[in-house]
Amino acid sequence: MADNQRGFSSSIGAILAAAGGAVGLGNVWRFPYMLGNNGGGAFLTIYIVFVILIGIPLMMTEFVIGRRSQSNVVGAYRKLGGRHKGWVSLGILGIVAALLIYAFYSVVAGWTLNYIVLSSSGQTSGLLPHEVATVFKDFSQGSLWPLVYQFIFLALTALVVTMGVQKGIEKVSKVLMPLLFILLLVMCVRSLSLDGAAKGLEFLFKPDFSKMTGKGVLEALGQSFFSLSLGMGAMVTYGSYIRKEDKLLKTSTWIAVCDSMVAILAGIVIFPAVFAFGMDPASGPELVYIVLPNVFNSMPMGNIFAIVFFVLLGIAALTSTISLLEILVAFAVEELHWKRGVASAVSSAVVFAIGAFCALSFGPLKEATIFGKTLFDLFDMLTASYIMPIGALLMTIFLGWFYPKAEVRDEITNGGTLKARLFGAYYFLIRYIAPVALIIIIIYGIIG
Ligand code: PFF
Helix, strand or coil, X not given: CHHHHCCCCCHHHHHHHHHHHHCCHHHHHHHHHXXXXXXXXXXXXXXXXXXXXXXXXXXXXXHHHHHXXXXXXXXXXXXXXXXXXXXXXXXXXXXXXXXXXXXXXXXXXXXXXXXXHHHHCCCCCCCCHHHHHHHHHHHHCCCCHHHHHHHHHHHHHHHHHHCCHHHHHHHHHXXXXXXXXXHHHHHHHHHHCCCCHHHHHHHHHCCCHHHCCHHHHHHHHHHHHHHHCCCCCHHHHHHCCCCCCCCHHHHHHHHHHHHHHHHHHHHHHHHHHHXXXXXXXXXXXXXXXXXXXXXXXXXXXXXXXXXXXHHHHHHHHHHHHHHHHHHHHHHHHHHCCCCHHHHHHHHHHHHHHHHHHHHHHHCCCCCCCECCECHHHHHHHHHHHHHHHHHHHHHHHHHHHHCCHHHHHHHHCXXXXXXXXXXXXXXXHHHHHHHHXXXXXXXXXXXX
């Protein structure tokens, strides 16, 4: 039981904490608008195929790397890579990805706080649709409040992470994750009872592959990575906290199921409501911040549901920002020998310094584009569509081709105590299928 000192205290704690890292704005904010932009059900179908064929095996891969090395993402490759020091750069890529994601993610997390305040003080209720849009634009394009809320969110996250893996992360996840599910179910019942809900369900579940493009396929892959926090080391870090006696296949499967369920439930909340009130499902990142407040305004007791929804979004975001910060903190504590509190304060400050530019991407820095994209959009696209798939590709090469097979088997079977019935299939997937699929999709995405 000595392992428990380092990480999570129980398997349910590990599942809830890692599922908390996975379930986030990616499920409730990003997934619905990606799906809306890519024609609905076809996107969902491809997304689920990616989760099963690539997502779960890759999560296991990250868990193996983390648990085997008992290290943060950089230390993991330093230890397991042996004299091949080049692998450490894969760990550093993970740190860079965590910084970039946290920088733009904390902006949207901050918006959520603003909407909790607005909806609980009734400031969005009773407005006309164009007024709701104006509220969002005035807020997100401002140069003060987005920064203030982003800062508050970063500070809140830093507080939890400073308290430690068991006393902070695990404890908070055990309370917030069940709460998130309950709130989501309440919202589902509300949305499904609206007149015209069926159209939204049809959009979500009925695949129309004629709407699918190469870019859409890459976006589905990127979304599955983003949503499961794969390809950059979040799950390596959390994997290092999983107890040696826990089953990695079971843990990964549970996390993937929770994550996909939340994404689908979020779709069930959002699309019936969007269709019932004649809004546009393809309205992009603003979907939940402009379209939904309008939807809430047009339903009885909408204001209560608005509060519930944004609290839910805030909870989902918090457990994810915790996992993002933990990647950086574990690195700083173990590799740079900083104290946990210092590591979390300094990392958060660095993220704020970069993230502030993302927050201002909607207003003062709207015109400051690189490759035609604002910094916010650039970080989002760069991480989900490129760094995560490329990071994932390198990870599969590391574990499938470089690291000894016997060691991988030993870690997955908990030192030979578990039956390894699916090991052959897993190894085949990460050695051949995943890398080939990843290469094709990355190239297709670049030229397509
Ligand atoms: N998986 C999170 C979400 O879907 O919102 C986002 C995320 C968190 C990505 C942590 C990467 C990460 F390391």
